[in-house]
Amino acid sequence: MAKLRIIGAPSDFGQGRRGVDMGPSAIRYAGLSEKLARLGHDVEDLGNIVVPTPEMHTVKDEKLKYFDEVKAVCENLYREVSRVMEEDAIPIILGGDHSISIGSMAGIAASRRPFGVIWFDAHGDMNTPETTPSGNIHGMPLAVNLGLGHPELIHLGGFAPKVKPENxxxxxIRSIDEDEAKLIRQTGIRAYTMAEIDRMGMAAVMEEAIRIASNQTEGIHLSLDLDSLDPTFAPGVGTPVNGGVTYREGHLAMEILADSGKIRSVDVVEVNPILDIHNQTGNMAVELVESLFGKTVM
Known part of the structure; x- marks a missing residue:
């Protein structure tokens, strides 16, 4: 039995499309707490962190849109996640757009215990203010956590980087900006494209990913962007990209992670109910988290 604590981060300041602020509600509506409790876990939903209303704020910097608001959200989330980590519980953070991972990973790193990261995403999230074509901070969180980007985001929580590139x-991934691709190569992080998943198979990819992320670390943070899945299975995301992970590949990945026993924390982000069909993506998110925490056929 795991001690699981659910935290909502209903922010869409990090991207240019409204709706992901309702992601936590959609995932909760799909029965996340109840279904995890049925698996025998100690589950508590801590509610949502405070997030400003976007209509009351304006863009000041086209290369870092809603910078102050994103920073404030991430600071609030950092404090809540670090408190959960101090209780030796596993935080399940519900986004919101992927910029919230700046706050969640700062909270995870606050214990100064080394951890690795498996970042499930159609995109690299490795842009900086110098490389971004959009200025949307949800395209920057992995770079920030590696120590690249605006100093105030990099040093959120008082230290940087939050994770080593070798972990x-x-x-x-299947949609990467040109300059972002250069950064990925320069940092040396391991990136599995969909073509590699096709060639190797998801099982082999996950076994390698777990080995890399757990090498000389004390656990793994999973950052699960629902746009990693093909839009056939997860239509309700802000930036869908065709040719993604299938339903069974997604569950297999979560099942292999569950078997590893190394999951320390998880983000579930970019669920957009406005674009969804009968909460299909919210339900998919819950099903994947169930598999991550031990649900099996038998």
Whole structure:
């Protein structure tokens, strides 16, 4: 039995499309707490952190849109996640857009215990203010956690970087900006494209990913962007990209992670109910988290 604590971070300041602020509600509506409790876990939903209303704020910097608001959200999340980690519980953070991972990973890193990261995403999230084509901070969180980007985001929580590049793995990428690709190569993080998943198979990819992320660390943080899945299975995301992870590949990945016993924390981000069909993506998110925490057929 695991001690699981659910934290909502209903922010869409990090991206240019409204709706992911309702992601935590959609995932909760799909029965996350109840279904994890049925698996025998100690589950408590801590509610949502405080997030400003976007209509009351304006963009001041086109290369770092809603910078002050994103920073404030991430600071609030950092404090809540670090408190959960002090209780030796596993935080399950519900986004919101992927910029919230700046706060969640700062909270995880606050214990100064080394951890690795498996970043499931169609995108690299490795842009900086110098490389970004959009200025949306949800395209920057992995770079920030590696120590690249705006100093105030990099040093959130008072230290940087949050994770070492040799313990970071990208899985499922298929939409990368040109300068972002250069940064990925320069940092040396391991990135598995969908073509590599096709060739190797998801099982082999996950075994390698776990080995990399757990090498000389005390656990793994999973950052699960629902756009890693093909839009056939997860239509309700802000930036869908065709040719993604299938339903069974997604569950297999979570099942292998569950078997590893190394999961220390998880983000579930970019669920957009406005774009969804009958909460299909919210339900998919819950099913994947169930598999991550031990649900099996038998």
């Amino acid at each position: 970071v793995v990208l899985v499922g």
